[in-house]
Amino acid sequence: MLFFRQALEARGVRTPEDVLPLYREAAERLGLQNADPASKTVEGWFYEGRKPQRAFRPVVVEMLGYSVEDLWTEVPEGASPNFNPLTSASLTPSHAEAGVDLTEMKRTGTMAVLRAKEFLLGKDRERVGDDTLGLLDDEVTRLVAAYPREPLSAI
Incomplete structure (x- = not known):
């Protein structure tokens, strides 16, 4: 099983349809609008293990807090992965103040x-x-x- 799917299941996400709300929240934190992947794209990530295209990767990293390389690594069923979350991936809004040039x-x-x-x-x-x-x-x-x-x- 991919660590991506294991990380989602640890958050209670069991279907590709449940990924989109998390994805939208992460995209909003990054200031992206209308950046939703197609449902078939998410299904490919979830069921087939396809890596996201470059445009989607920053949002996926923001969403789960791990690098794409870690997320798309096979983890044996029932095993606990040994990946460290990115310290830069924060589930809190950006620290940049409004009006910063x-x-x-x-x-x-x-x-x-x-x-x-x-x-x-x-x-x-x-x-x-x-x-x-x-x-x-x-x-x-x-x-x-x-x-x-x-x-x-x-x-």
Whole structure:
């Protein structure tokens, strides 16, 4: 059984029709409108194990609090998965205040990512290797996922 389905069943969701209300709530938290997948699409996720298309992935991650890779991993029946929820996926509304300029937010986020990159590469400047590149990729991914949901000062 996919962890996606197991996570839904843990929330009492047993049919694809029950997924849509949760999906709509998560899309609303992300500020998306009219972003509902077709019922056949949800059935494909639920019964056939198809991964969502890229447009739907952020909402699914927001909805369940786990990465798409974790959610679309097979978990043996009755086994307890060993996945950690994303710290950036929050079931609470965004911390961004109304009236915050989107351009300023993008500029500040870009600056944070560049500083993180400089820090990581500066620390290992003499010994750049696969570990450093993987660490850099993980950190940039974390920052990109965390930035819309957490204040920059907390990140």
